[in-house]
Amino acid sequence: MIERVRRLLSPDLMARFIAVPSQFDRREQHLVVMSIVVGAVVWSAVYLLKLSVHWLSEHILEIVEQTPFHLLIFVPLVAGSLIVAALAAWRASFVYYRDKDNHLHALNDVEGDGLERTIGLYYTSEPALDRALLGTQGVRARWEMPTFSLAFRKFLATLVTLGGGGSGGLEASVTLIGESLAVGLFKPRPRMIPHNLWALRLWRWWRTLDPDELQTAQLSGVAAAVSTLLGAPLAGAFFAIEVMYRRRPVIEKLIYALVASLTAFFLGHFASPTNTKFVTVSGLLPPPLNWRYYLILVVLAISVAFVDIYLRKVRGGLSAFFHERFAEPWQRHVVGAVMTGVIGLTAAWLTGESLDLVLGTSDRVIAAALTGQLTIWIAAVALVGKLLATMSTIASGGSAGMLVPSMYLGSMAGVIVA
Structure with missing residues (x-):
């Protein structure tokens, strides 16, 4: 340990560290500092949400299972x-999201999967005819949307959805939280503009009026959020770049997304050294590298593709069902929660889990x-049950995502095929 400290404090290493800023120009230095700050702020919020959701969900499910009346899960x-x-109704705003078929959707900012909202907000600052006619372009177009308040509302919505027993993942929700917090750090607030000369100079250096720099901050927020959850900084950075790619050049922002992602990862490692990975599995044997193994992989890939097709159809059908049958949003939310509970109870009854x-x-x-602790029967019930429960939660307006459920469905398909 003492030897490690000596190496870290060696004059040669310190000299190299001090010389690092000289390798960047002023704009790059600003973006690096921005990415570090964004990574730290986003980590603090997402880490708190992660701990809160798991704690609340575990305690609620444990309390319900200790009672003879499992129907209490509906409460x-x-x-x-x-x-x-x-x-969703309090200080509500709508985010306009254009899908791959060029269809424009007006989405409530808190409900459902946060990833589509994040993509819509990311491209808000880019030139568009409708915003040009309204006179709001560039960074102003994003600053007119909620930032810190949206992150706070999405935090609470995700906590009560998943903590209360709803089915889904955290990743899509935290991408919106990360994006909103990142933008909020640069949003000008007239009442809070400092009057001290040095503070004013610092603010002028910190603020950004360039849409490209604002998008770099948004990507950094998304990358830091995903890195906090998965404990994989490279995955966080590449995930942020991949989901925002719309035939637009974003690769030059990768380094800053990686800086934010690494910042969040190291903070998580310091806060909880033994619990940084999403899933920790030990004692796995290497797979047999023969033709049977590769054939199974091909069959598994085809099976997962069919699951994905079915998932998209179920999501579209349930979304249409909820929005067409229930005029009041609260009715839609309640029916979705009841359906999720029924599916969860049925899956537990069929498997004894x-x-x-x-x-x-x-x-x-x-x-x-x-x-390898699951039987084929449990995996089959879990696959169908998780798919239906997650789609019921998200399609009805619950705040949850699909990244972890997608990993869940893939792992269940692997158990069945293997």
Whole structure:
């Protein structure tokens, strides 16, 4: 340990570290500092959400399972759905998202999968005819949308949705939280502009009026959020770049997204050295490298592709069902929560497993699948149940994402094929 400290404090290493800023121009120095600050701020919020969701979900499901009446799971589910409906109506705004078929969708900023909202907000500052006619272009177009308040509302909506027993993942929700926090750090607020000369100079250096720099901050926020959850900084940075790619040049922003992602990763490592990875599995044997193994991989890939096709159809059908049948948003949220509860109870009854087989984030089930602890029957029920429960949660307006459920479905398909 003493030898490591000596190496870190060696004059040669310190001299190299001090010389690092000279390798960047002033704009690059600003972007690097910006990425570090964004990474630290986003990490603090996402890390708190991660701990809160897992703690609340585990305790609620444990309390329900210790009682003879598992139907009590509907209490936190319905209560959470009503809170989300209230948050979606409070200071609500709409984010315009253009899908790959060039269809424009007006999405409530708090409800559902946050990834589509994040993509829509990312491209808000780019030139567009409608915004040009309204006289709001560039960074002003994004600053007119909520920032810190949106992050706060999305935080609470995700906490009560997943913590209360809803089915889904955290990743899509935290991308919106990360983006909103990143933009909020640069949003000019007339009442808070400093009057001290040095503070004013610092603010003028810190602020950004360039849409390209603002998008760099947004990417950094998304990368830091994903890195905090997965414990994989490279995955966080490349995920942010990949989801924002719309035939636009974004690769030059990768280094800054990686800086923010690494900042979040190291902060998470310092806060919890033994719990930085998303799933930790030990004692796995290397796979046999023969033609049977590769044939199984091909069959698995085809199976997962069919699951993805079915998932998209279910999501589209349930979304149309909820929005066409229920005029009041709170009705849609409550019905979705009840459907999620019914699916979770049915899956637990069919398999004899606990309620977290389908409800919550189900991280434990993914680890169990990777270590061969699930039977084919349990995996089959879990695959269908998780797909339906997650789609019921998200399509009805619950605040949850699809990244972890997609990993869940893939692992269940792997158990069945293997």
